[in-house]
Amino acid sequence: MADLLSLVEFKALTGVDATNNMDDPQITALIPAASRTIQSFVDRKFEVAAGPATERTFQYDGAGVVDIDDCTSVTSVTTDAGVLGEVYPLTGHQWTAQPGDEAETYYYLLVHSGPFNSFSPEMGFERNLDQYDAGLWKPVTISVTATWGWPAIPADVKLAAAWTIQDALSKPGGDNISAEAIEGYSRSWAGAFSSLALPNRARDLLVNYQRAF
Secondary structure (H helix, E strand, O other), X not given: OOOOXXXXXXXXXXXXXXXXXXXXXXXXXXXXXXXXXXXXXXXXXXXXXXXXXXXXXXEOOOOOEEEEEEEEEEEEEEEOOOEOOOOEEEOHHHEEEEOOOOOOOEEEEEEOOXXXXXXXXXXXXOOOHHHOOHHHEOOOEEEEEEXXXXXXXXXXXXXXXXXXXXXXXXXXXXXXXXXXXXXXXXXXXXXXXXXXXXXXXXXXXXXXXXXXX
């Protein structure tokens, strides 16, 4: 998992003088730990979109919703309809990327229809799936070609990460410290959080990013 912010961004967000490097080792150690905890809490990676659209495959339970990885655009959707070796393209009216047309990032698809059951060609489909041997059936998968990731890591997510680190730094008796030298004011950090370590103000920012499914 990528870090959600840099040392420079942490200082800017928390008002620390850029020339003050006293806590730089601790902050640097806590950035990846806080990033992992936040990404686990919301169940998403906040990867920044890069490169061309690629295909990823997801299992489909027939409920009309497919939970996909975060993406900035969806190019095409296909399914095997549970038949080994088959590929059925879904037309644009058979699926909708959500959570809405105005969203900058999509993370699930509404599936309106498709070749997911046995049917007759008389219903308008080219293949009669009930003629396939039972040994060819498998769990249904849906393949999505998309540009995966976010346009950028959201500013409020960066702020939540900064607050989480700041909160840990302010607690010299906290769970993250593995050693402390009082005379030299030196602290050693274990570099790990639990989701309970997220301060309430950070949780308030992150709750809107938690996966719904």
